Amino acid sequence: MANNLIAELTQHLNSRHLYPTTQWLQSFTGTIRPNTPLPALKQTALFRLLAADITTALSQPANGLFPTDILKATNQSRPLVGPVVCQVLDIEDIGHSKWSQVEAIEARERGETTKGREVIRVVPGEDGNPIEEPPQSRGPFKLLLQDAKGLKVYAYDLNGIEGLNASMNMGTKLLLRNCDVRRGVIMLEPGFVQILGGKIEALDKMWKDGRKDRLIAAAKAEGNDGA
């Protein structure tokens, strides 16, 4: 019975290009309640897998991983066929200076958007047009992705993919197909990237809590290098 269950779950997850390790499957089946209907179990398995760290939870076939020579900078351009499953470890807004991002965070922290305690700091421009402050920056964004073997690669979101932004969860799983890799950086384009979802709780919390300090440290480091 259990074997059948595992087979069912495996088939379900594989159809989504996810290849869990046997340990992960066993620990998962150990937690389920008997008499839970199969469709619900399949959903739960998917959900839990997406919330896991794929370097321990997945054992991907070769085409589900980054090619081992992906980082070779001498390759001007090479394809990434996939379908590769990877998780997002970091995302950077490279369209705005780190300092301006810090200031934006501090403005939110000060609660200067709370009613009655507003301090207006952006005054309409001289031609009467209000200066737009987008609630969410549109980047562009550079991401750090990691495959199931732990290999880390940078990726660049060329045209803005829905769901990839500074408020996304760290540990989100992506599925990449037929991407172009330029000088060791994966070029992400809509249609070739699927956001599977999920997150890694501990990583995400640490990322969000430490974001401001990381930005400040990075700005200082850059400011001092060959300034």
Added chain:
Amino acid sequence: MEVRTVLCVAEKPSIAKAIANHLGDQVTTVSTDARNPPVELMDVQHNIQGNPYVKNYEFDYTFPQWGHCSVTMTSVLGHLLSHEFEPRYKSWTSCDPSALFDARIEVFVGSNRKPIADNIKRHARRADVLYIWTDCDREGEHIGTEIRSVAAQSNQALGRAGGTVRAHFSNIERAHIIHAAHHPTDLDEGQADAVASRIELDLRVGASFTRHLTLSLCPVLQRGNLSEASQLISYGSCQFPTLGFIVERYLRVRNFIPEPFWSIKLMHRKAGTRVNFSWARKHLFDRMIVVILYEWCLTSQNAQVQKVKTTPTSKWKPLPLTTLELQKCGSRFLGMDSQKVLQLAEKLYQKGWISYPRTETDQFDQGTDLRGLIQKQAQGGRWADYATALVEGGFSWPRNGRNNDKAHPPIHPVNFVNPTTLSHEEQRVHEFVVRRFLACCSKDAQGSKTDISILYGPETFNVSGLVILERNYLDVYVYDRWDNQELPPFIEGEVFEPTEAILSEGKTSPPGYLTEPDLLALMNANGIGTDATMADHIVTIIDRQYVEARAQPRQARHGNDEEESEELPAQARVGNGRRGRTAVARRRGGRNSGAGRGGAITGVREFIPTTLGVALVEGHENMGFETNLTKPFLRKEMELKMNAICDGQTTKARVVNETIEQYRGVYARMQQHPGVLCTAVRKYVFGKVN
């Protein structure tokens, strides 16, 4: 009630004289004392006893509403009454400063105003009606009630209903004044009460906090051997938030960390013209990515034109002129500080050349005879031809702004004056007002814009061309610029190999210190002060040595691509381990773009806090409560409550009580953190870090 005798009182002697000249055109002979020969005058005028500035004018006038009357026209010199605490609170050591929240306030005629008050009382005795001709704003309304209360001391009837009326006027042009004289209204008690609350609150809160701050910081400042005068730390509910803005910007500049960025610059030579395309991404802060994109473009070799769109475009003529705009433009275009611009505008108003310069209204009432006003300006001056042409064909109704204070129209020229009769500085302000008005009544400038978008590799680049077809208002409003931008023709689908593509590097640079126009705009947006008082608050914090003003160095303000576009977001952090300057005396704290660089100045003023100013703001920040005195909330709430009194939604008593309670709370909290301010002052003024 039969009205035979009218006493008119204006706010200033010059206004009284102007009105008397308009209304009184009956010739009366008078013989004054033996030293002066008898003279024939348009009206009888004589100085009052005890004050050389104020005159009384006597004439007869037939009012439609009252018939033939004998009129005495006189004036005051601003506020008549003074407010002070009872004598036993006068000394700083007589009580705890917080006692001033409840202490009794005495209202009396100031000693230097006694002759003026006596003059009013004397004439009030015989008057049937008191006609108030103070300036039509809140302060004027309040002064009107002061005059009424003084007059009522010798003639109670004037203090009762119908005993006092009020004239509404926005300029001192003849027809306008006569119209005002024929249509009296009542004093606006709401506005007068709003001012009365402000006076009381400023006195109670100002005095108590000034005493508290000074006494707390006295021991610290005394050690620095500073002069007696500079040991007074005064508090004003508008000054501190104004200081807050300036310090905040200063800290942002000081803590700024420049960051490098990279961009792709594309240039193509076509038909003998260099066309510079700008990258749609502007610039990115990651070199590796930009290099990859740049390489991608180069290996693509050709660019293709995606879109060519030609559309008509216009540059809008300016909005009608408000006080705030006048001050900002005065700073930007005339290089004059806000207080001076307002003083000069006030003079022009008093002489009858422009309308009342304290207004928030930026829309012209539909009934205004704009053509008539333009016609007057066709008589002379550099704009005469333009004005003539405007009446004959180019006229267009002004744009409507969003503000209307319902009291005064936008600032505009009222009469023609030969500029040579004005002082040089008055000429400059006058010229600006005239040009602005004529521009408002002109058509927008029209042009044709061509936007071109090309795809080069994965990246989009854009360029815009502009052909100006009709300059219209730009011909008279020389302060705006619009330049032709030539572009050779491109066709959609066209493919070409760009002449030059370069990878370039730049660095972000800090924002400039807060300039006067930007500070005024921030004060306005956050409800600090009114258009009439904002300039005064700036002067005050300079006098108190909380900030210094200097001419903005030209390098500090640029518009080119390499600079980070400036927004004004959050409070800057004070950098770790960065101490204030060690200084015995107050020194300015900024180090950015000093006069040593290039040296050219823009004429705009910028503000830099002194070490004391920074200390005060940081001290208050560190006390850490929401009702931080250096933030605008408290004053903004007070201003909103003033408005509510004017609208009749609340009363003076309630507003004073509520506000005093708020400040009492702040005071109590400050007392719980006595060392914080001292520490901040020690750190910044004396450079000692504990």
